[in-house]
Amino acid sequence: MSFMNTDQWTLEQKIGQLFVCGFHDIVPDAQMETLIADYQIGGVIYFRRNIGTPQQIYQLSIELQQQAYNQGLPPLLIAIDQEGGMVSRIDQEELSLIPGNMSLGATGDPAWTAAASSISARELRALGINVNFAPCVDVNNNPRNPVIGVRSYSEKPDIVAAHGAAAITAMQEQGVAATAKHFPGHGDTEVDSHYGLASVLHDVQRLEQIELLPFREAITAGTDLIMSAHVIFPAFEPDPIPATLSHRVLTGLLRQQLGFDGVIVTDCLEMHAIAKHFPIPEATVMALEAGADLLLVSHTLQEQIAAIEAVRHAVEQGRISEQRIDESVTRILQLKARRQMDRQPMSEQEWLSLLGNEQSADVLRAIAARSITVVKDDHQLPLQPAADGKQGLVIWPQLSRRTEVAEAVGHDRNLAEVLTSLGLPAERLIIGTEPDAEERLVTLQKAQQSGFVVQVTYTSTGQLPAEQAQLTQCLHEQLRVPLIVVSMRNPYDLNELPELRTYICTYENRKYAVEALAAVLAGTETATGKLPVSLNADYTVQI
Structure with a gap:
C-alpha cells in the first residue's frame, strides 16, 4: 500500500484513514489492535489514561506506528490536546509546564506564545506525537462560559488572532500539525459541549467581526487543521444542527468563503452535544457530508466500529460518493507527508535532552512573571x-x-x-x-x-x-x-x-x-500582566 498513491486502495482502506480513535491503556491494547488491523484507521488520540512516563509515551508511539506499518498503512496521525495550562494531557515533571492561553494573553506579547508553543511542539514530536489539537482560538467574551474561559487568549479578536497565529507557526516549524479550534467559535456560550448542545445567536456581521477573525488569521498562518464546534449558529445554519454537522458551515463558510484547503477535523463525536441528539453513526455520516475530513471518535470501540461501518454503508448506498472520500483522504495524506510523519523516531538520548531542560524552564518562568x-x-x-x-x-x-x-x-x-x-x-x-x-x-x-x-x-x-x-x-x-x-x-x-x-x-x-x-x-518582582478580558465596567481589558 503506497503512502500517497491510492489507486489500488480498497474502499475500506480509504474510509479507515478518515478516523482518529482513542483507547484505554498505556500500551497498544486489543481495542487499538482491532482498529488498526481490521479497520485501517488513520490516527489515534492520547488522553491522560494513555500517559505514564515519557519513556512509556515514546515507546507507545513507536509501537503504534509499527502496527500501522506492519499492515502496510501510512503513518498514523498521533494526536493530543496539549493546549497548556488546564488542558494538558501530559503534565509529568519531566516535561516543560506550558502556560495556558490566558496567561499568554496577559503578557501582551505573541512572541511569548510562539516561544511556549515551540517548546511544547518540540517535546511532543520527540515523544512521537505529530498533531496537537491546539491552539484554542475562541474569543472568550462570555464570563459565564463553562468550557473555554482561560483556554482563550483574550476577549479581543485581534489579540486572539495574533497569539493563535504565533502558536500555529511555532508548532508547525517544529514538525507538529497545529489545529485552530473550535470553528466557528465556542467563546460566547454558556453550555459545555461535552455535556450539552449550545447556540450562538449573533448575526453574521457580529460573527464576522469577532468569532471568525482568529480563524481567518489561522488560515493565513497556514494552520494544518481546523476543528469544528458542536455549537449551533443560526446565522449560518437555519436548521437546528451544530456546526460539525452543517454543510453550510464546514463547506459553505469554511471551505468556500474563508478558503481553507487544509484538514477539517470534528471535535469528538461521542460528546453529549452530538451523542444526546444524534446517533453517533448517523452523526459521523452527517459530518462527512458537511465537509469534515477527519472524524474523531475518542472512547468506545463499539461506537468506533459502528461509525466506520456507517460511512461504508453510506458510500455503498450512494449517499456519499467515493470521490468525496478520496478528497478527504488526499488532504489527510498530504498532511502526513508535509509534516513527515513517516520519519524515523529520535534516539532516546536525543529526545531526553529536549524534555523539560533548563533553557526551556527559563523561558516559561519569564512568561509566568509577565502574566501575573x-x-x-x-x-x-x-x-x-x-x-x-x-x-x-x-x-x-x-x-x-x-x-x-x-x-x-x-x-x-x-x-x-x-x-x-x-x-x-x-x-x-x-x-x-x-x-x-x-x-x-x-x-x-x-x-x-x-x-x-x-x-x-x-x-x-x-x-x-x-x-x-x-x-x-x-x-x-x-x-x-x-x-x-x-x-x-x-x-x-x-x-x-x-x-x-x-x-x-x-x-x-x-x-x-x-x-x-x-x-x-x-515584592521581589513587579507584576506587569495586563487583563486580557474585561471583568466588569470598572476593570476592563487592558491589552
Whole structure:
C-alpha cells in the first residue's frame, strides 16, 4: 500500500484513514489492535489514561506506528490536546509546564506564545506525537462560559488572532500539525459541549467581526487543521444542527468563503452535544457530508466500529460518493507527508535532552512573571512579615478529582513554602472548592490567628462557587490583617466577591505561576500582566 498513491486502495482502506480513535491503556491494547488491523484507521488520540512516563509515551508511539506499518498503512496521525495550562494531557515533571492561553494573553506579547508553543511542539514530536489539537482560538467574551474561559487568549479578536497565529507557526516549524479550534467559535456560550448542545445567536456581521477573525488569521498562518464546534449558529445554519454537522458551515463558510484547503477535523463525536441528539453513526455520516475530513471518535470501540461501518454503508448506498472520500483522504495524506510523519523516531538520548531542560524552564518562568496581573491593590502590597511574629496563611481550594477535561492542580507548588523562602513565613490550609459551613468556620478561625491571609479562589465553571464567595466575604468583614485574594483560574471571580482591597489574577495554579505570584506578593518582582478580558465596567481589558 503506497503512502500517497491510492489507486489500488480498497474502499475500506480509504474510509479507515478518515478516523482518529482513542483507547484505554498505556500500551497498544486489543481495542487499538482491532482498529488498526481490521479497520485501517488513520490516527489515534492520547488522553491522560494513555500517559505514564515519557519513556512509556515514546515507546507507545513507536509501537503504534509499527502496527500501522506492519499492515502496510501510512503513518498514523498521533494526536493530543496539549493546549497548556488546564488542558494538558501530559503534565509529568519531566516535561516543560506550558502556560495556558490566558496567561499568554496577559503578557501582551505573541512572541511569548510562539516561544511556549515551540517548546511544547518540540517535546511532543520527540515523544512521537505529530498533531496537537491546539491552539484554542475562541474569543472568550462570555464570563459565564463553562468550557473555554482561560483556554482563550483574550476577549479581543485581534489579540486572539495574533497569539493563535504565533502558536500555529511555532508548532508547525517544529514538525507538529497545529489545529485552530473550535470553528466557528465556542467563546460566547454558556453550555459545555461535552455535556450539552449550545447556540450562538449573533448575526453574521457580529460573527464576522469577532468569532471568525482568529480563524481567518489561522488560515493565513497556514494552520494544518481546523476543528469544528458542536455549537449551533443560526446565522449560518437555519436548521437546528451544530456546526460539525452543517454543510453550510464546514463547506459553505469554511471551505468556500474563508478558503481553507487544509484538514477539517470534528471535535469528538461521542460528546453529549452530538451523542444526546444524534446517533453517533448517523452523526459521523452527517459530518462527512458537511465537509469534515477527519472524524474523531475518542472512547468506545463499539461506537468506533459502528461509525466506520456507517460511512461504508453510506458510500455503498450512494449517499456519499467515493470521490468525496478520496478528497478527504488526499488532504489527510498530504498532511502526513508535509509534516513527515513517516520519519524515523529520535534516539532516546536525543529526545531526553529536549524534555523539560533548563533553557526551556527559563523561558516559561519569564512568561509566568509577565502574566501575573494585579487588578487592584489598596496599599497592601508587598506583604510584610507580621510585627507580632504570626505566620501568614494561604487558603488553597483544591479539586478532589482529576478529569479528562481539566486538572485542578497540575504540579502543585506550595505557595506558603515559596513565601516562607522569600522571608514571609506562612502555612497552607487546603480546603475544597465548595467548602461546607464547618470548613469555612475552621478556616476563618485559623485566619484570625494569622499575620496575613492569601486566599486563593478557583472556579472550574463559569461562576465562583457560592461557598468560596461566602468564605471570602467573612474574611473581608472580620479580618484586621491584610487579605489578598488571588484568582487562580477564571479571572472573573471578582464579580462574585465584596469590595476587596487587593485582587490578583494568575489564570492558572501551576508551578511557575505560583512562584511568580509569590515574588509579586513579597515584592521581589513587579507584576506587569495586563487583563486580557474585561471583568466588569470598572476593570476592563487592558491589552
